Amino acid sequence: MESVRRRLAPAMTAARFTRVTVRRPDLRIPFPRRFAARLTGETVVALTRRAKYLVAELSSGETLLMHLGMSGSFRVERAGTGGRAQRAPGLHDHVVFEMSTGAVVTFNDPRRFGFMDLLTPRQLAAHPVLSTLGPEPLSAAFDASSLALALRGKKTSLKASLLDQRVVAGLGNIYVSEALHRAGLSPLRRASTIATPSGKPRPAAHRLSAAIKQVLIEAVERRRTPSYRVHRFQVYDRENEPCRTRGCGGTIQRRTHAGRSTFYCPSCQR
Numbered sequence: 458m459e460s461v462r463r464r465l466a467p468a469m470t471a472a473r474f475t476r477v478t479v480r481r482p483d484l485r486i487p488f489p490r491r492f493a494a495r496l497t498g499e500t501v502v503a504l505t506r507r508a509k510y511l512v513a514e515l516s517s518g519e520t521l522l523m524h525l526g527m528s529g530s531f532r533v534e535r536a537g538t539g540g541r542a543q544r545a546p547g548l549h550d551h552v553v554f555e556m557s558t559g560a561v562v563t564f565n566d567p568r569r570f571g572f573m574d575l576l577t578p579r580q581l582a583a584h585p586v587l588s589t590l591g592p593e594p595l596s597a598a599f600d601a602s603s604l605a606l607a608l609r610g611k612k613t614s615l616k617a618s619l620l621d622q623r624v625v626a627g628l629g630n631i632y633v634s635e636a637l638h639r640a641g642l643s644p645l646r647r648a649s650t651i652a653t654p655s656g657k658p659r660p661a662a663h664r665l666s667a668a669i670k671q672v673l674i675e676a677v678e679r680r681r682t683p684s685y686r687v688h689r690f691q692v693y694d695r696e697n698e699p700c701r702t703r704g705c706g707g708t709i710q711r712r713t714h715a716g717r718s719t720f721y722c723p724s725c726q727r
Contacts, residue, residue: 458509458627459595465511469562472558475555483569484573496575507627508627522574530566532565534563591625605656605658606656613647614645636668638692693720702722
């Protein structure tokens with residue numbers, strides 16, 4: 458999601474919505490009342506991200522909250538003659554933002570699990586998801602100490618705990634698996650084992666917090682290259698293949714864990 462935000466920012470930040478086209482009444486939930494009218498003419502003051510949500514602060518004081526769902530994506534194009542999109546909208550192009558920068562930003566969502574909402578400051582502060590999120594993994598607020606404190610006394614597995622958005626915001630299944638492998642920690646071990654009883658970080662917490670930051674930074678950078686789609690992860694989706702850790706000699710295993718596929722090396726992840 459951070460790579461999506463960085464791609465949209467040049468087209469939307471400090472730009473005004475000159476035209477908003479909504480081509481259906483709902484996605485996962487109905488669009489807000491007068492959605493297009495409330496956006497048109499407003500300027501995006503800042504485009505930020507909170508976990509897997511895009512957060513556009515508007516000159517009106519409202520906030521445009523967007524989520525991709527399972528199949529949503531944004532396409533950014535330059536406007537054609539007359540300031541309109543150059544291509545005809547596709548079947549699943551549900552929302553089109555025409556910006557004062559000359560960019561046309563189209564939201565495509567075949568399965569319609571994404572959503573867009575407009576929130577007042579009070580609604581944003583009381584949002585049932587955003588108000589309970591943990592620290593952003595790439596922020597200064599997230600480190601070994603904050604992670605250990607959040608996991609102190611937890612009896613759940615390390616994998617399940619890292620997917621809890623109240624512990625750390627925005628981590629998904631793939632990158633949890635990758636970070637645990639890089640840190641040499643089993644996804645099955647009890648979460649509390651990386652912290653002391655008082656919540657101080659053990660060496661495992663330092664390795665894990667650093668690994669989380671590293672895999673996310675690399676993922677964002679990789680999406681800037683044309684070959685990112687063919688990149689293979691170290692453990693994810695590599696069941697029965699040799700572990701790539703130097704000197705390990707183990708084999709990647711897959712286990713269904715809390716309803717999600719977990720990939721790990723039992724030899725070097727303890």
